[in-house]
Amino acid sequence: MAPSVPLALDRGDAAIFDVTTAAPGPAGQLPLTPDDLLQKPSGDLFGWSLDVGMGWAPGALRQSQMLLLSTLGGMREPDGTPLALGYHTGHWEVGLLMREAALTCRATGWTPFAGFCTDPCDGRSQGTPGMFDSLPYRNDAATVLGRLIRSLPTRAAVLGVATCDKGLPAMLMAMAGAGDLPVAIVPGGVTLPATDGEDAGTVQTIGARFSHGLISLEEAAALGCRACASPGGGCQFLGTAASAQVVSEALGLAVPHSALAPSGQAIWLDGAARAVYALQAQHALGWTARSIVTDAAIRNAMVAHAAFGGSTNLLLHVPAIAHAAGLTRPGIADWMAVNRAVPRLVDALPAGPHPTVRVHLAGGVPEVLLHLRALGLLETGVPTCTGLTLGDVLDWWEQSERRQRCRQILRDRDRVDPDAVILPPSTAAAAGLTSTVCFMRGTLAPEGAIVKSTAIARDLLDADGIYRHLGPARVFTSEADAIRAIKGQDETALAPGEVVVVAGIGPMGTGMEEVYQVTSALKHLPRLRGTPLLTDARFSGVSTGPCVGHIGPEALAGGPLGRLRDGDRVRVEIDTRALAGTIDLVREDPVTGELVPDVETLANRTPHPALAPHPKLPPATRLWAALQAASGGTWGGCVYDVDSIVEKLR
Secondary structure (H helix, E strand, O other): OOOOOOOOOOOOOOOHOOOOOOOOOOOOOOOOOOHHHHHOOHHHHHHHHHHOOOOOOOOOOOOOOEEEEEEEOOOOOOOOOOOEOOOHHHHHHHHHHHHHHHHHHHHHOOOOEEEEEOOOOHHHHHOHHHHHHHHHHHHHHHHHHHHHHOOOOOEEEEEEOOOOOOOHHHHHHHHHOOOOEEEEEEHHHEOOOOOOOOOOOOHHHHHHHOOOOOHHHHHHHHHHHHHHHHOOOOOOOOOOHHHHHHHHHHHEEEOOOOOOEOOHHHHHHHHHHHHHHHHHHHHHOOOOOOOOOOOHHHHHHHHHHHHHHOOOOOHHHHHHHHHHHHOOOOOHHHHHHHHHHHHOOOOOOOOOOOOHHHHHHHHHHHHHHHHHHHOOOOOOOHHHOOOHHHHHHHHHHHHHHHHHHHHHHHHHHHHHHHOEEEEOOHHHHOOOOOOOOEEEEEOOOOOOOEEEEEHOOOHHOOOOOOOEEEEEEEOOOOHHHHHHHOOOOOOOOOOOEEEEEOOOOHHHOOOOEEEEHHHHHHHHHHHHHOOEEEOOEEOOOOOOOOOOEEOOOHHHHHHHHOOOOOEEEEEEEEEEEOOOEEEEEEEEOOOOOOEOOOOOHHHOOHHHOOOOOOOOOOOHHHHHHHEEEOOOOHHHHHOOOHHHHHHHHO
């Protein structure tokens, strides 16, 4: 018997030898004119040859061209079953939005082109070295998407379809940087909550809860299986993905009431078709990305973010969008002014009870903007992607059938009052909703830090609205060590009252990873509830509690956070009303007996001996960390400012 041949060498398929070596070219003629041959670059002419080679009709080659870009991931069979999985549900179904947009293009006499740059999942990479590529990916993807736009020189408009934490901000940066082209965004929508399970944020704590005996193995397995009740869209909570969708619409780059739509449904597909019509309207008016992404539009986006109680990651992404558009990047003072002026109006997960699909049905972004307009907090004369000003859009929304019927659906289907999801300003404060972001200073954060103060449980606050904690530091130099202590059951376990410090995991250490494993465990383990966390990393948008992040300077850049030791007395104060706070190493004054900031110890102490970049930090992320540091750093949006980088290289 002949020896078997590995399948990697020969599958035994005789059909492979039925080879064709030439074929007739496509029938017909290119619609060329003498001027085309004399004036057009060869790339334009050969592009037509390529288009016909792909099956496009020669007679349609002179149509206006629309480039459709998306973060599609995975492969679906025609019936929707998976052929190959994506990284996450958020980009799994956006191909359907691309199809709807392409069909609308064709039906209206435009030629669609499609390009793709898929994105990772922060949920999938939590606690793994994959997280070291998360934030740097955004810059890389924005670069690739921008190159794809420029690599189709004949496009007349660009549509971006994206959903999730880094893919959508990257797409927004690419659209903002498109300059003289009409642009629009189609947000990828949201996943439905499970009727018989937990939301996708809570379910990420099954390991921590199991370690403390709060759930059984069987319960963990069942809850983990049921968390995502539909296969597409972003998350069920106002995390980074949903917050970026809100910002897309508030910027005027997405058509009204398209953010947070339930993925896979008709109201979701509708946003893709309307976005095509919006681009065609811009094209007719001569409007472009420069018309829409303005300083006023950026401020509107910041105002909407504050009213929604959005993810702190948008403090990284909105400046990056502004930078991509060639605008001034908003800084700490700008964010502080907005958050002090704008009330939070949306009571949604993770800081409230309602999933994002209810926010959409309650009226979504345009409903919130109506309230903000009434408060005089919006610039309503700005152009939007629809070809109308924001004021015109809100006038339409206020009287629209869409508004009335969606709000009634919420009443009928879920028995929920829309005004309990998106609260009128007159009732929001009385309901206990506080402004979104608090900006911190202190001896441990001389360059500043942030906390999503609106997500601190009200029972952790004193009567004056201030969270106060004084306790011994428990210092970790990796997220993995912190998680081991949180899950631990021996003498190394984290103790109630301690202040968790995770230092050295900013841009230089781990690419400024998210530490949702830590924040979620501290929330869902009763014995540790209310424990403060201090870190130079960042947080998932679903994080809650007294978690202070973005602490600057980062520990590996010499920041004082990296000089703390176990047992140091640390004081944390977060004023959720004044939106200010401090984090300090403190000591007892020998004269007064009062606790005062201990500046001297921090100045004289050497950095923690375990501080070092993670050994698995990729060289590409090290490069990103250096380039963004030269470009304004974390408070500048972690961008690449070419002029600054070139100047520093000279």
